[in-house]
Amino acid sequence: MKNKKFLLTTILMLALSMFLAACGGGNEEGGTDTDEKEKTDDAPKFMSILTGGTGGTYFPLGGAFANIVSDATGIDTNAETTGASAENMQSLKDGKGEIAFTQTDIASYATEGKLMFEGNAVENIQAIGTLYPETIQIVTTEKSGITSVEDLKGKKVSIGAPGSGTAANAEQILEIHGITLEDIQKQDLSFDESVNGIKDGNIDAAFVTAGTPTGAVEELSATETVVIVPVEAAKAEELIAKYPYYTKDEVPSGTYKLASAVPTVAVQAMLVVSSDLSEQVVYDITKSIFENLDQVTHAKAEQISADKALNGVGIDVHPGAQKYFDEQGITAE
Structure with missing residues (x-):
């Protein structure tokens, strides 16, 4: 009888230990397999980079960035021709893209609801950073x-x-x-x-x-x-x-x-993103672009640098981009 009670007690303790282990996490820092899965699942399967006309600078740069982001993140990303800055801000507001080129002045007009955005402020955009004059x-x-x-x-x-x-x-x-x-x-x-x-x-x-x-x-x-x-x-x-x-x-x-x-x-030209994108996704986008500029053949790539990316931004920086710049010790001058 005592042996049976001991066996039953042992089984119950083993079951309880397995339950607590499943709830307690899968790594020493308190993260869980579920947490990691959620980070992956919130990434979109496809992203568009809104650029400008084919005769400008945004389009060729956007094509290069799209290839870099696709390779680094595994998210299928492409560059789309558009009417450029102001149209891009409206398209992000309408959910027709995830990343966009724009001018710093236009981004400010959009978030403040001024000039061409009067009565139509764009409230769902945040900055990755500035690029070049x-x-x-x-x-x-x-x-x-x-x-x-x-x-x-x-x-x-x-x-x-x-x-x-x-x-x-x-x-x-x-x-x-x-x-x-x-x-x-x-x-x-x-x-x-x-x-x-x-x-x-x-x-x-x-x-x-x-x-x-x-x-x-x-x-x-x-x-x-x-x-x-x-x-x-x-x-x-x-x-x-x-x-x-x-x-x-x-x-x-x-x-x-x-x-x-x-x-x-x-x-200044700048990159902005939809604020709906997660911190991890925007961190990955930011890191991939600024650490792979050697893959961009356009002459403007020589003027793009993470060290200057927070200068003259003029709108809120996305937390994912800010995390990358913080890691690099980069601040606005």
Whole structure:
């Protein structure tokens, strides 16, 4: 009888031990197999990186980033052509993408509900980080005779795709020079359409906000003598005083066969994500991009660095991206 009671007691204690072990965790740090499974399960199976037109800088960079993220995370990621910054913010709000390129000024407008986002604030975006200067290039050709911003009055000028960041930049730069959109024959064209319009003689000049060199403008320089209209220092300072997200910049000599550097202004390109993405997923995205820039062949990759990614962000950083920067000891300057 005693042996039977002892055996029964032993079985009960063994069963209790197994139960407690199952509940108590599978590793020394208190994590569990269930926790690890949940981290995996909250990752999407597919992600879209919203870029811009094929003639700009966002699209080729987006393609390279998509390949890097796919390889590093196992999440099928691709780059989509779009109308760029403002459209990308709206698309993230509508759940039509997970990652997007945008200008820092446009991201601020979106989260604050200003300008083109008035009454339509975007509340579900957070930053990964800034990437490189987005140079405002006022593009024309030697035969147009245009050499100053003031010369744009009365001319056919493309200010970029409707609702784009370029359109906002164009209006603000014209404003600083005492010009309104009514003073020009405004055209709302993408970069590729703008360049083709200049080639065909249908427009006189175009605003292009993109990293230099910009593919569409390089194509133009193959057949025409390209002129970049300067934004002189005094006007640049006036612009920055009113709109602090601008910085002074220049288009370097040799770009588009230019004989000398041309002064202008810039905003910054940045990557943003849907705030619905988990901390782990965004950490993996951030880490994969900034630690594999050697796989990006576009010239702009040389200007992208994790060390500078928190400078000028202007909106909240996603906790996953912040975790990566904290690990690297990176802070905003």
